[in-house]
Amino acid sequence: MNDGGEAISERTARRSGSGPTSESEAVDAPGVARRLLRGLADVVFPPVCVHCGGLVEGGRLRYVCAPCEPLIHLVHPPHCTTCGSPFFGEVDDEGRMCPHCEGLHPQYGEGRTLTLFKGPARALVHALKYHHGQHVLADIERLVRASSSITDFIRNAVLVPVPLHPRKQRQRTYNQTMLLAEVLAKAAGGTTRVESVLQRVVDTPSQTTFDRKERRANLKNAFALAKGATINPSSPYILVDDVFTTGSTLNSCAGVLRRAGALKLDVVTFGHG
Numbered sequence: 001m002n003d004g005g006e007a008i009s010e011r012t013a014r015r016s017g018s019g020p021t022s023e024s025e026a027v028d029a030p031g032v033a034r035r036l037l038r039g040l041a042d043v044v045f046p047p048v049c050v051h052c053g054g055l056v057e058g059g060r061l062r063y064v065c066a067p068c069e070p071l072i073h074l075v076h077p078p079h080c081t082t083c084g085s086p087f088f089g090e091v092d093d094e095g096r097m098c099p100h101c102e103g104l105h106p107q108y109g110e111g112r113t114l115t116l117f118k119g120p121a122r123a124l125v126h127a128l129k130y131h132h133g134q135h136v137l138a139d140i141e142r143l144v145r146a147s148s149s150i151t152d153f154i155r156n157a158v159l160v161p162v163p164l165h166p167r168k169q170r171q172r173t174y175n176q177t178m179l180l181a182e183v184l185a186k187a188a189g190g191t192t193r194v195e196s197v198l199q200r201v202v203d204t205p206s207q208t209t210f211d212r213k214e215r216r217a218n219l220k221n222a223f224a225l226a227k228g229a230t231i232n233p234s235s236p237y238i239l240v241d242d243v244f245t246t247g248s249t250l251n252s253c254a255g256v257l258r259r260a261g262a263l264k265l266d267v268v269t270f271g272h273g
């Protein structure tokens, strides 16, 4: 992970570095000013780790300190093909579902997850979701780029973020899943793009107090195709959410896309928890 991280920082540095030509100097002047301001901001408000609250010095992430970074568990195969949850130890039966996914009857093909939703990974999403933490997106992007199994999985697909109800989106002013989808598309490159083809039509109450059966009932008809949106049956679609819990939300969205004609349909989440 550290090797990959160093390579990534190098690439990032090269991309943002100013070149020797006068044109790039002119283009990069705002970049220099931004870096100076950021340097100044770091002195006045040093970056603080989203997980432990300690100061972040060195390390490869800006909002997770070096001692906390190894607590981010990037998922590698073998894993459940429906939710992406990793199988630990010996696995003889590739392509099987984990016990949590039995009974889900997924309306989509396969599921992948970038991390286990705990520790600093969970703290990054919480910062993004509840504390206007758009500043952590660069760290999330760095983690996505470190996982070729995720970037390979989503490359050249149409990423569809799970929508918020308009009331909630007005309150929060942004949809964190949309921002996450944009980061995923940027990291994967190719023709990967984001299309908000879904809308949330029912303002469902918080899911946290419901059991699995209640969640499903609660989500029935909660989503619909967005006004004017069309599904191209020859495009590969991938639903994006921040966390895979029971899969009910993603499955409900997948049902809408299937009924609208999506043939190749998978899901990806930032964390599994």
Ligand SMILES: [Zn+2]
Pocket (backbone or CB within 6 Å): 049, 050, 051, 052, 053, 054, 064, 065, 066, 067, 068
């Ligand atoms: Zn920390």
Ligand SMILES: [Zn+2]
Pocket (backbone or CB within 6 Å): 080, 081, 082, 083, 084, 085, 097, 098, 099, 100, 101
């Ligand atoms: Zn599973």
